Amino acid sequence: MSYLLTPLGVSVLALLRERPMHGYEMFQTLTTRRDARIVKVRPGSLYHVVARLAEENLIRSTVTGRDGNRPERTIFEITQSGIDALTSGVRDLVATPVNEFPRFVAGLAELDNLDRDSAVAAVRSRVAALEAELADMVTGRESGATPAMYLTVLDYLTATTRTKLDWLRDFADTLESGGVGWRDAASRADEVVL
Structure with a gap:
């Protein structure tokens, strides 16, 4: 895999391993869980990561629909490749120290x-x-x-x-x-x- 999984990418894959979600629901869940202490979460960066994960076939869209007057939303789920990338990514994040230049x-x-x-x-x-x-x-x-x-x-x-x-x-x-x-x-x- 040529795509370098970011910490936000790991968080998105972990959410989708729990259950399928649409982008806004992912953002709300990360915000509610106070993941801002863990990863930098902004709507734009989240949607960019979701698009990139889909491009890499680590997640896939399952349903696109509209709920009332709300905008159309696409539900995503994790693929087996996504599960493999998630476990590998978590292992690397925990095991390998990286100088992050705070x-x-x-x-x-x-x-x-x-x-x-x-x-x-x-x-x-x-x-x-x-x-x-x-x-x-x-x-x-x-x-x-x-x-x-x-x-x-x-x-x-x-x-x-x-x-x-x-x-x-x-x-x-x-x-x-x-x-x-x-x-x-x-x-x-x-x-x-x-």
């Missing part, structure tokens, strides 16, 4: 382009945002609203978020106290040689 790491690498106070404020702002995300995850876990199959994912995300928070809080304190060597943008301007 935006935060790029910002952290260039943090000394800010003055120290701005850098501390940015890190503390990130801490506050992650604390809010963590609270939301804990609430979701405790509410019983999270489908059982996603509890492992939620537990993983909660654990990694807690670890990130611990590191970020320590880093912000060390940065603020001057424990991190610092060359901010203003001092670099003095070093520029023309």
Whole structure:
């Protein structure tokens, strides 16, 4: 297979392994399950992935119909090739580490382009945002609203978020106290040689 199965493609195949669905239903199901924490889901990207999976014969349309005044909708189901691709894709995603180049790491690498106070404020702002995300995850876990199959994912995300928070809080304190060597943008301007 020449098509590289994306994480969103894996999610779509997994949905269709549960039962046949139309595109909007897939989007609503992913949104309801809060899969935005797992994969980036936008209607346009979802429909593009669905078209590509159909092109690759990993899914197929079964019925096209209209429900009342709603637009015509095509129901898709997974094929045996899709099931094979899904199991292979999940195995690869879990077993093979990939450097995904997170935006935060790029910002952290260039943090000394800010003055120290701005850098501390940015890190503390990130801490506050992650604390809010963590609270939301804990609430979701405790509410019983999270489908059982996603509890492992939620537990993983909660654990990694807690670890990130611990590191970020320590880093912000060390940065603020001057424990991190610092060359901010203003001092670099003095070093520029023309």
